[in-house]
Amino acid sequence: MxxxxxxxxxxxxxxxxxxxxxxxxxxxxxxxxxxxxxxxxxxxxxxxPPLAPRDGASAQRIDLGRRLFFENRVSMDGNISCAFCHSPEKQASDGLPKSIGVFGKENPRNAPSIFNAALNFKQHWRGDRESLEEQAEKSLLGPASFGNPDLATAIAKLKAIPAYGEAFKNAFPNEAEPINSKNWARAIAAFERTLLTxxxxxxxxxxxxxxxxxxxxxxxxxxxxxxxxxxxxxxxxxxxxxxxxxxxxxxxxxxxxxxxxxxxxxxxxxxxxxxxxxxxxxxxxxxxxxxxxxxxxxxxxxxxxxxxxxxxxxxxxxxxxxxxxxxxxALTGQVPTNYSPPDPYPDAQEHK
Ligand code: HEC
Ligand code: HEC
Structure with missing residues (x-):
């Protein structure tokens, strides 16, 4: 010494x-x-800024990911979406020392901005998520994020919203059961990859x-x-x-x-x-x-x-x-124009 x-x-x-x-x-x-x-x-x-997608299915996937990102009906109390903690008004963060999730539960850590998160070699402060996909899928279960007890509970909520049937089919053509947690994650990650600033x-x-x-x-x-x-x-x-x-x-x-x-x-x-x-x-x-x-x-x-x-x-x-x-x-970029809740699906589809 x-x-x-x-x-x-x-x-x-x-x-x-x-x-x-x-x-x-x-x-x-x-x-x-x-x-x-x-x-x-x-x-x-x-x-x-990322180039526009070349084929129709990828464009549909990004659009679906955007909808899912702003969707709060999949959380246990019906109030929490990804955007709740990664808000367009706060540069995709939430302005809190530590995030507040489902039923007012406090997260152990601060919410980073997700803009440019696609460039990270791992996700989360401690790198305990390998990819955007793993991050999005596990958010469904986080006790202080969406709070679902298991993936089946989360996916059942998604399936109960009629308009998603069509949207998942278009985003994942050729799949018999496209509404599942893997595709939830793939769509959201595809959307996140467009969020470069x-x-x-x-x-x-x-x-x-x-x-x-x-x-x-x-x-x-x-x-x-x-x-x-x-x-x-x-x-x-x-x-x-x-x-x-x-x-x-x-x-x-x-x-x-x-x-x-x-x-x-x-x-x-x-x-x-x-x-x-x-x-x-x-x-x-x-x-x-x-x-x-x-x-x-x-x-x-x-x-x-x-x-x-x-x-x-x-x-x-x-x-x-x-x-x-x-x-x-000088590292502040503009909030991407697609970082906002999309127009709701037309009523006809929603109540089919
Ligand atoms: C040895 C590696 C290392 C060096 C050198 C370093 N940083 Fe960091 N920086 C980190 C780590 C690791 C964190 C995350 C700390 C934590 O856990 O909160 C961080 C966090 C930050 C943050 C907070 C970001 C946020 O979103 O909360 C800022 C700002 C920052 N660094 C700026 C700087 C500046 C300016 C310098 C030079 C004076 C610097 N860093 C040098 C590793 C480093
Ligand atoms: C309750 C608030 C909350 C909700 C809801 C939430 N997040 Fe987060 N997010 C956080 C916090 C807090 C972290 C940091 C966690 C950690 O590092 O332990 C984080 C980290 C991330 C990261 C990693 C960023 C980085 O730089 O490491 C991504 C990507 C992300 N969230 C995307 C999402 C997506 C997609 C959803 C929806 C499926 C979502 N988040 C829902 C609070 C939230």
Missing amino acids: KFVRVVLILFTASVWPWVMTTQAQTRSDTPDPGSLRADAAAIFLPIA PSVFDAFLSGNTTALAPREQAGLRKFIDFGCAGCHNGAGVGGRSFQKFGVQTDYWKETGVETPDKGRADVTKDEADLYVFKVPELRNVARTAPYFHDGAVDDLTRAVRIMAKTQLGRTLSDADAGEIVAFLG
């Missing part, structure tokens, strides 16, 4: 003058947009170096140089790996929570996964407060400071934090 501390002090003493000079340099330099873009293009990937950052990455304001560019430079991009990278600016929350210092001492979530260790039962979480995507992050898996932090600037401290052992100046937050604001 003592040895480690001495080494740390020696290390800190030897790099400190270097840290100070690089800080001074980054502060006075306005980044050169051309080389900043080249650096960024090697780390991140631009996203584009490009922003001015993508225009910048694609070569328009004036798409980001100077302050946003300064923030991007620091996001890269300080090491944030070591974890938050790729098309989603995250969503590609598991990392410990609290590499340098215990996270709960910074966020102030009293009962820390053990993260992935509770899923894998492996000590090495203690306090490990999926690195979240930062697309739309300026609109999805509160932050972290437990929604412990309301303010983005504070969340950024906590990240610098816990993950990189760095204390940010007000100027650094402000610029990084400005850059994160």
